[in-house]
Amino acid sequence: MERILIVDDDRSIRELLSMHLEERGYGVVSAGTGAEGFKLAEETSPSVIILDMRLPDASGIDLIPELRKRAGETPVLMITAHHDMATTILAMKAGAFDYIHKPIDIRALDVALDRALEVRRLSRGTDFLSVEAQGAVKLDDIVGASPPMQQLFKDVGRVAASRATVLIQGESGTGKELIARIIHSYTAGGKPFIGINCSAIVDTLLESELFGHEKGSFTGAVASKIGKFELAEDGSIFLDEIGELSQNLQAKLLRVLQERELERVGGVKRIPVRARILAATNRDLAGEVQAGRFREDLYQRLKVVTLSIPPLRDRREDIPLLVEHLLVKINQRLHKNLRRVPRETLEKLMARSWPGNVRELENVLTRAAVLSQGDLLLEEHLVEASRPEPRFAAPPPTVDGRMPTLDEVERAHIERVFAMTKGHKGRTCQILGISRPTLERKLRKYGLEPGAG
Numbered sequence: 001m002e003r004i005l006i007v008d009d010d011r012s013i014r015e016l017l018s019m020h021l022e023e024r025g026y027g028v029v030s031a032g033t034g035a036e037g038f039k040l041a042e043e044t045s046p047s048v049i050i051l052d053m054r055l056p057d058a059s060g061i062d063l064i065p066e067l068r069k070r071a072g073e074t075p076v077l078m079i080t081a082h083h084d085m086a087t088t089i090l091a092m093k094a095g096a097f098d099y100i101h102k103p104i105d106i107r108a109l110d111v112a113l114d115r116a117l118e119v120r121r122l123s124r125g126t127d128f129l130s131v132e133a134q135g136a137v138k139l140d141d142i143v144g145a146s147p148p149m150q151q152l153f154k155d156v157g158r159v160a161a162s163r164a165t166v167l168i169q170g171e172s173g174t175g176k177e178l179i180a181r182i183i184h185s186y187t188a189g190g191k192p193f194i195g196i197n198c199s200a201i202v203d204t205l206l207e208s209e210l211f212g213h214e215k216g217s218f219t220g221a222v223a224s225k226i227g228k229f230e231l232a233e234d235g236s237i238f239l240d241e242i243g244e245l246s247q248n249l250q251a252k253l254l255r256v257l258q259e260r261e262l263e264r265v266g267g268v269k270r271i272p273v274r275a276r277i278l279a280a281t282n283r284d285l286a287g288e289v290q291a292g293r294f295r296e297d298l299y300q301r302l303k304v305v306t307l308s309i310p311p312l313r314d315r316r317e318d319i320p321l322l323v324e325h326l327l328v329k330i331n332q333r334l335h336k337n338l339r340r341v342p343r344e345t346l347e348k349l350m351a352r353s354w355p356g357n358v359r360e361l362e363n364v365l366t367r368a369a370v371l372s373q374g375d376l377l378l379e380e381h382l383v384e385a386s387r388p389e390p391r392f393a394a395p396p397p398t399v400d401g402r403m404p405t406l407d408e409v410e411r412a413h414i415e416r417v418f419a420m421t422k423g424h425k426g427r428t429c430q431i432l433g434i435s436r437p438t439l440e441r442k443l444r445k446y447g448l449e450p451g452a453g
């Protein structure tokens with residue numbers, strides 16, 4: 001029989017709780033003081049301890065660690081006074097599993113108790129993924145046992161032997177930047193690695209970021225500035241989100257790649273480019289080329305070697321390894337001690353679809369680490385991290401360089417949302433903030449009706 005220890009100086013509460021718990025089939029022992037509680041914790045090894053915050057001989061909070069220890073790391077449910085947030089926080093910090101407010105709501109107690117028993121069951125289980133910290137985990141370590149990742153590692157080794165331009169493709173969060181850094185470290189370790197996100201800043205600024213500018217070349221250019229290409233020297237320049245590059249900069253970048261030389265904005269001197277070029281995108285660049293949004297000739301230059309990182313959902317067998325690796329990293333970073341992942345929790349993680357890939361997994365685990373107290377990764381802490389709203393990107397200019405018309409923008413936007421909802425008209429209306437008939441009309445207008453080709 002599961003035994004529950006109640007430590008509370010209020011006799012009526014002890015009796016009320018005992019009655020209820022016995023009805024539910026638990027054995028109950030109770031104590032009116034902390035000292036008595038210690039004794040019973042040791043003698044009866046209860047499965048859960050229900051502990052009052054105020055006791056005649058001590059504060060409940062101070063007792064938590066010792067009580068848990070004597071009972072064999074048993075979960076403790078605190079009974080706290082309503083509105084006493086500060087002590088509630090202290091209790092949780094001291095290692096209480098959960099708390100129940102006075103006046104005690106029996107249903108809330110049952111819920112908390114069931115959770116505590118479940119956690120205890122899991123923590124006593126033996127089927128775990130154990131997280132072992134083997135020395136310090138290097139931030140740049142990459143793990144993967146699945147065939148596509150193994151192949152990727154081989155390819156990385158191959159391209160690291162040359163200085164060829166590499167295009168890294170993969171969904172958001174699959175590890176594109178990580179791969180770029182690894183390629184760099186195996187090719188030109190010690191030399192500069194300069195990354196720049198091509199989507200983060202406006203066009204004119206990006207141009208001067210990439211190529212630098214001369215003093216006085218535009219308003220605000222009070223001094224001349226070295227661009228990223230020059231900063232990278234004979235190391236690597238990492239052009240992240242290259243798919244977002246404007247037509248104007250695509251043309252400029254193409255010239256730089258062709259001629260291996262650049263001119264600073266407003267400058268005349270030709271400066272040789274020695275850096276190795278690594279580029280990444282989460283777009284389907286071939287598709288972008290077909291759609292006329294990305295220059296074919298630039299694409300050809302970039303894809304000398306293409307590495308594709310598969311989404312996490314296509315290599316679920318990597319998840320246990322990643323969980324282990326990421327937890328070691330997170331433990332180090334947050335000074336936490338998550339060491340055990342119950343097999344069933346791991347299976348739940350493997351079953352998720354992970355649209356945000358490894359980054360999402362890392363975020364979810366980080367959140368769990370913050371929330372958890374013991375060494376056990378609990379399913380209830382694995383809340384889906386909120387994903388950032390898709391950024392509203394300005395429509396890219398068309399192939400011929402002119403800005404798109406309002407109709408073109410509207411069509412593209414409807415298309416995008418329609419794709420996002422997988423053709424769900426109701427959701428599409430909701431997101432677009434228009435009525436169903438309006439949507440129907442627009443779909444017909446733009447020939448976007450499914451099947452209309």
Ligand SMILES: Nc1ncnc2c1ncn2[C@@H]1O[C@H](COP(=O)(O)OP(=O)(O)OP(=O)(O)O)[C@@H](O)[C@H]1O
Nearest residue numbers: 141142143144171172173174175176177178358359
């Ligand atoms: N195979 C892996 N092994 C270990 N850590 C990984 C792996 N893949 C990704 N990560 C980690 O996941 C996080 C996201 O990786 P990274 O930033 O390289 O992704 P990304 O593809 O550039 O994402 P985004 O498109 O969002 O910029 C990083 O913390 C990285 O260290």
Ligand SMILES: [Mg+2]
Nearest residue numbers: 173176177240
């Ligand atoms: Mg990235």
